[in-house]
Structures are given as C-alpha cells and as structure tokens.
Amino acid sequence: MIEITTHQKAQDVARLGFCYVCGQDFSDDRKRTSDHVPPKSIFRSEDRDWPLILPAHEKCNSDYSKVDEQAMGLIGLLHPERPRQVPARTTIVGIAERDGRPAAVLLAGLKLRPMITKIFRACHTALYRVFMPLKTKNLILTPLLELDPKTRQPIPHTLLPQHQMACKILKDNRRIGNVDRVHANNRRFRFEVVWGTCDDGWRHFAAFAIDIYNWHLLGNRAIGHPQGCIGMHFSNDPIPPNASVVPTIELPFTWSEPLNPFEE
Structure with missing residues (x-):
C-alpha cells in the first residue's frame, strides 16, 4: 500500500x-512553478494545512486556470459561511437546501x-x-448531473456497469x-485507488474515487441517490x-449505496 x-x-x-x-523536465525557458491540487482557494483556511502540491511548468499550470476557477465556485457552494458565488461560466438551474447547506445543485455549463x-x-x-x-483511456462518473449550457437539459448520463x-x-479493498x-487538506480531499487485471489478462485497470467536502451530497436529490466521483483508467x-x-478471492462485503465510493 502506498x-x-x-x-x-x-x-x-x-x-x-x-x-x-x-511529463517534461524543467529548463531556463520552461520555468517551474508549484500547483495546488485541488486549488488552494476551494478550502477553508483551517483546511489548508497541509495541501498536495506538484511541480509544473508555468504554461502548463496556466492552461488549467479556467478549470481551477470553476472548481473554486463549485466547492464554495458547500461552505454556507461563504458568500455564494456561482462557478465561472455557469448558471444555477436549481438548488435545494437542507439545514442551510445545499442538498442538491444543478449547474449549466459546469465542466467537471x-x-x-x-x-x-x-x-x-x-x-x-x-x-x-493526458490521453489515458478512462471512464469517469461525475458526482453531479452535467447540463447543456444552452438547453439546460441533462446531458445523457453514462452510468456503466x-x-x-x-x-x-x-469499498471492499478499503x-x-x-x-x-x-488524504490532504485536513482529509477534506481524498483520493483512493486500487489496481487489477482486465479480463483479457494483459491490460491493467485502476479503480479510483475522489472526494472533496463530501461533494456526492450536491447531487443527491437531483440524481435520487448518493453518487460520488468514481472512475477507472486503463x-x-x-x-x-x-x-x-x-x-484473487472475492470479498464478501455488501453495501447499501452502490455509487458512493466512500460509504463507511
């Protein structure tokens, strides 16, 4: 285990x-910078110690600036003590609250x-x-429904077996x-992964999950069940x-939330 x-x-x-x-080295004309993953500003001050920081070229880092900007607004919806700020280049189609916190959010234009x-x-x-x-083959299930920014209708949700x-x-292997x-940022950010071999016997897969401030709760009512960020890459x-x-042996555990990877 790593x-x-x-x-x-x-x-x-x-x-x-x-x-x-x-994946390239650093040089005088390709300067090094430090990138917080996820962005530092999405975390409350008490959750910023310690973060995950990786080295990146300044240009490579700046290419993700719009993605990071949306992340800040999305996670900001989970912090009721902050002024609500809609993620950049998105509009709120619907939002439901429970005890002062968003229990469901539908955002048009969000690129998760x-x-x-x-x-x-x-x-x-x-x-x-x-x-x-970047082009590594993957299958990602997002924790929120994705809406078309023009029609505001759900993009067909590709839920696969x-x-x-x-x-x-x-969950079995955890x-x-x-x-x-x-686990970083006071465990408000969690990434977990386990590896296996595909049925063809030679390709490998990694099953992974990402959690940021229990973001599976944002889509709970809209989707109808708790759904986290789940993925596989090959x-x-x-x-x-x-x-x-x-x-190689099958683990005999049962779970009540089949799409919540951090269910305890």
Whole structure:
C-alpha cells in the first residue's frame, strides 16, 4: 500500500523533477512553478494545512486556470459561511437546501471532467512518481448531473456497469486496508485507488474515487441517490511497483449505496 497522508510525504512529491501535466523536465525557458491540487482557494483556511502540491511548468499550470476557477465556485457552494458565488461560466438551474447547506445543485455549463482528470493524473504522479499521459483511456462518473449550457437539459448520463464494479472494489479493498491513497487538506480531499487485471489478462485497470467536502451530497436529490466521483483508467504498462492490487478471492462485503465510493 502506498499512501500520502502526512506533510512530509507531500513535501517529497513537491520536489519531483518533472512537470506532472506534460511529463517534461524543467529548463531556463520552461520555468517551474508549484500547483495546488485541488486549488488552494476551494478550502477553508483551517483546511489548508497541509495541501498536495506538484511541480509544473508555468504554461502548463496556466492552461488549467479556467478549470481551477470553476472548481473554486463549485466547492464554495458547500461552505454556507461563504458568500455564494456561482462557478465561472455557469448558471444555477436549481438548488435545494437542507439545514442551510445545499442538498442538491444543478449547474449549466459546469465542466467537471477536465477538473476530475487533472486531479486523478496528479494523484497518480504523486503516488507512483511517474507521468500519466493526458490521453489515458478512462471512464469517469461525475458526482453531479452535467447540463447543456444552452438547453439546460441533462446531458445523457453514462452510468456503466464498470462504475458500480469500481465502487464496490474500492469499498471492499478499503475495508481490508488495501488501497493506495492521498488524504490532504485536513482529509477534506481524498483520493483512493486500487489496481487489477482486465479480463483479457494483459491490460491493467485502476479503480479510483475522489472526494472533496463530501461533494456526492450536491447531487443527491437531483440524481435520487448518493453518487460520488468514481472512475477507472486503463494501461498496457505493468502495475506500478508496490501498488495495492485487487485480491484473487472475492470479498464478501455488501453495501447499501452502490455509487458512493466512500460509504463507511
């Protein structure tokens, strides 16, 4: 099991010698900067110690500025003590509250997939100290319904059998202490992953989940059930050394929320 759950381990990641976005080294004409993943400003002040920080080229980092800006507004909806600020280039189609907190949100124009892709690529680099190409094949289930910015109608939600499978794999393996993980920002940010072999016997998959301030609650009423951020990505390369691997025996656990990867 590989984990980044202490400040010291996070500091080691910040000293990596390549850009986690493009995989290239740093040079005089390609300056190094430090990128908070997720963005620092989405966390309350008491949750900013300690963060996950990775090295990146200034240009590579700036390419994600619009994605980061939307992330700040989205997570801001979970902080009732802050003035409500709609994520950049989005409009609120509907919002329901419970005890002063949003219990469901529908946003038109929100681009969750680039945000999620950035996070799981960063965490892969942090855990295994290797670059993940941007075009790595993946299947992502977002924690919110995605709406078309023009029609404000739901984009067809691609819920696949693999998402429920990935969710159960993660929960089963967490139960036995067999996941790789990044827990940062006072555990308000959590990334967990476990590896396995595809049915073809030669490709490998990683089942992963991301949680930020229990963001699965934002879509609960709109979707009709708790739904977290679940994903799988696939590789022809060997499983990273010392990574957590799904056991060959079936684990006999049952769960009540098939799409909430952090169900206890």
